[in-house]
Amino acid sequence: MAQQHLDRLTAIDASFLAQEGPASHMHIGGVVLCEGPAPRFEEILDHIRSRLHLVPRYRQRLAEPPLEAGRPLWVDDPTFNLEYHVRQTALPAPGTEDQLWRLVGRLMSQQLDRSKPLWEMWIVEGLERGGFALLSKTHHSLIDGISGVDLATVMFDVTPVPAEVPHPDEPWRPHREPTPVDLVAGGAIGLAKAAAAGVAGVLGAIARPQSALRAATEAAEGVGEVVWAGLNPAPATPLNVEIGPHRRYTVVRNSLADFKLIKNAFGGTVNDVVLTVVSGALRAWLHGRGVRTEGVELRALVPVSTRGNHEANTLGNRIAAMRAPLPVYIDDPVARLRAVKLAMDGLKESKQAVGAEVLTGVQGFAPPTILAQASRLNFSTRLFNLIVTNVPGPQLPLYVRGREMTDVFPVAFLPKNHALAVAIMSYNGQMNFGLLGDYDALSDLEDFAEGIRTSLAELVALARSRTSPPRAAGEANGASANGASARRGAGARG
Amino acid sequence: MAQQHLDRLTAIDASFLAQEGPASHMHIGGVVLCEGPAPRFEEILDHIRSRLHLVPRYRQRLAEPPLEAGRPLWVDDPTFNLEYHVRQTALPAPGTEDQLWRLVGRLMSQQLDRSKPLWEMWIVEGLERGGFALLSKTHHSLIDGISGVDLATVMFDVTPVPAEVPHPDEPWRPHREPTPVDLVAGGAIGLAKAAAAGVAGVLGAIARPQSALRAATEAAEGVGEVVWAGLNPAPATPLNVEIGPHRRYTVVRNSLADFKLIKNAFGGTVNDVVLTVVSGALRAWLHGRGVRTEGVELRALVPVSTRGNHEANTLGNRIAAMRAPLPVYIDDPVARLRAVKLAMDGLKESKQAVGAEVLTGVQGFAPPTILAQASRLNFSTRLFNLIVTNVPGPQLPLYVRGREMTDVFPVAFLPKNHALAVAIMSYNGQMNFGLLGDYDALSDLEDFAEGIRTSLAELVALARSRTSPPRAAGEANGASANGASARRGAGARG
Structure with a gap:
């Protein structure tokens, strides 16, 4: 399912926002250590810029419809500024891993700003071991659990030579900011889409979000x-x-x-x-x-x-x-x-x-x-x-x-x-x-x-x-004394 | 006026808390550049630890009285952890001043945590120019506008050799956490203190905080x-x-x-x-x-x-x-x-x-x-x-x-x-x-x-x-071509 301007949040994505409090953040992350030398910051920015069209949600922010007419929508952020989201920092000397984990703890302690696309990516330099680290921090509600594609997915390549990603014909231009009418009408579009996909339950979710959420929870537990x-x-x-x-x-x-x-x-x-x-x-x-x-x-x-x-x-x-x-x-x-x-x-x-x-x-x-x-x-x-x-x-x-x-x-x-x-x-x-x-x-x-x-x-x-x-016999070589034997290919899990 | 456990916030200090919103932080700061070599982080911690008793507010947090019985109080933080407040970080290479200002902007963007003493001090390394930077970040309400003493005041010395600061006879031990009765009784203590100081207006402030605040504002404007x-x-x-x-x-x-x-x-x-x-x-x-x-x-x-x-x-x-x-x-x-x-x-x-x-x-x-x-x-x-x-x-x-x-x-x-x-x-x-x-x-x-x-x-x-x-004639030597002529002694302002 493509990520589009004026998509309405699913009931469950909206519940992530509702469950979030000052002390219970609903963002998750990943820390990746990479070999050096660290790319120049501009190179990282350009790399992300070249692939951002693959993950449209990363340039969208939340918009609340007026009069509580349904759940929030995703809308293009007209003031999107990649340098706000991608940040460069460094460890103090000597740059131990303990210092890196302390930094990660701090960065995860801050709630994402709801007025902007709900993600940050930190480039961390100054590691004693050399190389650099990437910390991704992304709100639950941003990540499309359906298509399973996120920024990390599109940032990494399976070969040392970065893949050529086809560019869109035109540079990204945000849709105009929605009017209150758009924000209500967006609900109707969401309804139509859901009906087209044959997901009848979503209709009920819009009419009765609380009960639908409860039903979804119960179904999941079942x-x-x-x-x-x-x-x-x-x-x-x-x-x-x-x-x-x-x-x-x-x-x-x-x-x-x-x-x-x-x-x-x-x-x-x-x-x-x-x-x-x-x-x-x-x-x-x-x-x-x-x-x-x-x-x-x-x-x-x-x-x-x-x-x-x-x-x-x-x-x-x-x-x-x-x-x-x-x-x-x-x-x-x-x-x-x-x-x-x-x-x-x-x-x-x-x-x-x-x-x-x-x-x-x-x-x-x-x-x-x-x-x-x-x-x-x-x-x-x-x-x-x-x-x-x-x-x-x-x-x-x-x-x-x-x-x-x-x-x-x-x-x-x-x-x-x-x-x-x-x-x-x-x-x-x-x-x-x-x-x-x-x-x-x-x-x-x-x-x-x-x-x-x-x-x-x-x-x-x-x-x-x-x-x-x-x-x-096929699994006999799976054990190693020091854990250094990298198994190539998708290893089966017991 | 000494900073004591169970002090009640003044009406104006309380108004700083009330005026603060997610987008309008009420903390202020200062950036100080120092010559190198940067002290070890532990040395900075020990230095602050040795002078913290001079600024008791820095180990106190806010406590809200029950049933809205007046303004918040300052109470000793029994879980005070200096390493939470004093933080070490570094600039990414090359460590330009622009990178430092970007860091300062970011650090000032985050609201201080109301559940802890309302300050942070950041030690920043990795400056291209050498040396290190200190960023202080302190909530308005923490800073005692009366005694005019803050952490920066007590951290710096007028001589290269740090002054010997007499230690208290006993190591700091927080007062026990206040009960709801303490928090209400604290109000009574505050009243008594204020009356003793002859500040009759404060009495009215407790009884009618809104009107007192308005009066204070009008007085200030007058x-x-x-x-x-x-x-x-x-x-x-x-x-x-x-x-x-x-x-x-x-x-x-x-x-x-x-x-x-x-x-x-x-x-x-x-x-x-x-x-x-x-x-x-x-x-x-x-x-x-x-x-x-x-x-x-x-x-x-x-x-x-x-x-x-x-x-x-x-x-x-x-x-x-x-x-x-x-x-x-x-x-x-x-x-x-x-x-x-x-x-x-x-x-x-x-x-x-x-x-x-x-x-x-x-x-x-x-x-x-x-x-x-x-x-x-x-x-x-x-x-x-x-x-x-x-x-x-x-x-x-x-x-x-x-x-x-x-x-x-x-x-x-x-x-x-x-x-x-x-x-x-x-x-x-x-x-x-x-x-x-x-x-x-x-x-x-x-x-x-x-x-x-x-x-x-x-x-x-x-x-x-x-x-x-x-x-x-006395002011004629005040002008310099490059601003490098450091004038010693408290220069008079026009």
């Missing part, structure tokens, strides 16, 4: 196949406290091969191993705070995508919330993995497989798009303790202006009363964690990061010491 | 001695449009001696020359936008301080708004200066002289304090086109951790519907302009800066070509 009787609130923990606007961010680098080594040794999926490692880290973190974990099972909200009845490019993708168990009461790592696997196996295999397929099939490199799908859920629920989102990325190197992208780290978001979020993304043999915490509530975010490392290392050591051969 | 019949709104110009939250910042470096050269050649005060130069720059800027200036006189709001009936350390300082003329209709620079002088002479000499004395007498180096006084006015008025604030600073070098402060630039603020503000500060022979503009409305802020340079250069050339000797 697809989510919550199989354990978990409709009581998630346990009270230090994770679920009032949060402020400020964020901390840190990362853990891992090898995808290590996760495969573990699943091959003990069974389960890569995602089961992720949840087991997160459980182990949470267990240690809670103990460090003097919180007892006997009998406590926390719950992760794990966004998954399931194919609906429609094809892609219509309203085909459905997002569901899986409420995955985090058995922090189990000390033994292998027993913890088995408990996770047992609970997850209770979910219908068929639906999950379809979801994984859709996620893997997302074209190109689109972490914001996939992360955005995580928010197609109702975050006002108190049914989960934290978001754990696991995004498969491309298993081949990508380039920007000929510089190889060496590392990718996703940045999730914190719904109200949720002080920690874990995002994981694989890329070219890596399986990196991006940890986002409330600045005050998670002052010990590094302790949690250390828990991730320790918990994974325990499982890797146990898997290595196990003498049984890997289950399938 | 003191301001608005002598020309200027109670009709200021002319409509591109300066007075709806503004957004984003800012541009740039500076113009000048020599105080050049301003004295001009006043000695043609009469008037340094401040008259400032207003003449600003008028010339506005004239050129308006012409550049195709706006005609025939018959147009713009109006600057010029904050001045006048000594009241009370001594300092009580509520002694009164701030008044002078609405100074900016005769943009006059092309000839000398005629423009004469028109400014004529209008300004209409203001009572006595009051102005007292105001200047109070301003000059402010202890040490306190640009935020003085700038804050500018906001002790009602900015909802449409009676002026822009703020022009001229702050005399010390005429001797200052040091931070032994590094000489080489340049100072003040950063003002933009009230609603005011897209440009001009702040001027003198320091050690310099007379630097800091120009703050709305990001979108003043996209041509550099053109205005160029107009300042051109307008001043015109007057300097005319003053030099004038053959008549300076009026007073």
Whole structure:
């Protein structure tokens, strides 16, 4: 579905705006490290300028119709200024990664300005390791969950030589600013479009947005196949406290091969191993705070995508919330993995497989798009303790202006009363964690990061010491000692 | 007046909070350039830590009483974290001053977090010129206009060797968080204090904050001695449009001696020359936008301080708004200066002289304090086109951790519907302009800066070509060709 001037926001996109508060930002991001030398700032600007016509939403801002006549619309921003959105900064000396994460935390702490297109891209120089970093920061509502195309998708190339992108015949000129009549009439256009696409439910959404939103939420939860009787609130923990606007961010680098080594040794999926490692880290973190974990099972909200009845490019993708168990009461790592696997196996295999397929099939490199799908859920629920989102990325190197992208780290978001979020993304043999915490509530975010490392290392050591051969010959080479074996091509996820 | 836990905000300080909106920030700042090498970040933190007890407000946050029982109070922040407030960043290569001003614009665009002490201090590295920069960003309401002490005051030394500041006997420990009863009782304490100080008006302010505020505003305007019949709104110009939250910042470096050269050649005060130069720059800027200036006189709001009936350390300082003329209709620079002088002479000499004395007498180096006084006015008025604030600073070098402060630039603020503000500060022979503009409305802020340079250069050339000797022998050495002659000691202002 093309992104057009006067498109009306979907009910769910509009709900992202409504759910956003001064302390619960609804933007997400990704940090990409690239080889040097850093392109000149003007070169980056020109590169983005040459591809911006592929993502029209990035030059559109919100327009509120008068008299509350429906949801906001996307309209061309007549004062669009690329240099406002693309920003250049640097780390102070010596330029360590800790300094980079501190910067990322700060930049994610500021709400996007609603009067402009809802995105920023930061070019960060002064890295001790050389090269440069790119931080993308994009509002949920901007990212078209349908077409799955965002700025990061169009900025990166699969070859060192940038692809020639055909230019439009004419330079971009914004449509004239809409009149109040346009803003109301736009609603009618939206209705007509929706009807043409055969999506009858949207009609109801316009007439009764609240009830439609509720129905959409319920439908999403239905697809989510919550199989354990978990409709009581998630346990009270230090994770679920009032949060402020400020964020901390840190990362853990891992090898995808290590996760495969573990699943091959003990069974389960890569995602089961992720949840087991997160459980182990949470267990240690809670103990460090003097919180007892006997009998406590926390719950992760794990966004998954399931194919609906429609094809892609219509309203085909459905997002569901899986409420995955985090058995922090189990000390033994292998027993913890088995408990996770047992609970997850209770979910219908068929639906999950379809979801994984859709996620893997997302074209190109689109972490914001996939992360955005995580928010197609109702975050006002108190049914989960934290978001754990696991995004498969491309298993081949990508380039920007000929510089190889060496590392990718996703940045999730914190719904109200949720002080920690874990995002994981694989890329070219890596399986990196991006940890986002409330600045005050998670002052010990590094302790949690250390828990991730320790918990994974325990499982890797146990898997290595196990003498049984890997289950399938085709997967035997997936394990590596140092995680450096980059697997080319889209690696299958368990 | 000491800054204490459970102090209630004054009516005027509370009005700064009320007047602040998403697009009209009520924080001000100063940029200081220092010689290198930059101290280690930890050294800066320790330095601030060692002097923070001198400015207790900097560890206090706002607390709202329940049931709207009066104005907010200042309370110790039990989660105070110096590293949140003091931040380290760097410019991207090559680290030009333009890049620094872009950073300042960005940092001033973000509202301070009301849940924490209302200030930030940024250490900026990576300057092409060497050394480092300090940006202070402080909310109006934080700065105690009474005692006139702020963090910048206590951070800088008058000698290269940092002064030994006596430490308190015990390390700082926050008072316990106030209960709702404390927050209401605090009001009673505030009342008692105010009564003890003999400030009966404050009693009424608590009972009827709106009417008290109005009375305070009227009193300030009365003191301001608005002598020309200027109670009709200021002319409509591109300066007075709806503004957004984003800012541009740039500076113009000048020599105080050049301003004295001009006043000695043609009469008037340094401040008259400032207003003449600003008028010339506005004239050129308006012409550049195709706006005609025939018959147009713009109006600057010029904050001045006048000594009241009370001594300092009580509520002694009164701030008044002078609405100074900016005769943009006059092309000839000398005629423009004469028109400014004529209008300004209409203001009572006595009051102005007292105001200047109070301003000059402010202890040490306190640009935020003085700038804050500018906001002790009602900015909802449409009676002026822009703020022009001229702050005399010390005429001797200052040091931070032994590094000489080489340049100072003040950063003002933009009230609603005011897209440009001009702040001027003198320091050690310099007379630097800091120009703050709305990001979108003043996209041509550099053109205005160029107009300042051109307008001043015109007057300097005319003053030099004038053959008549300076009026007073004692002032004859005040003029310099390049502005490099640093005058030591507090230079008298015209």
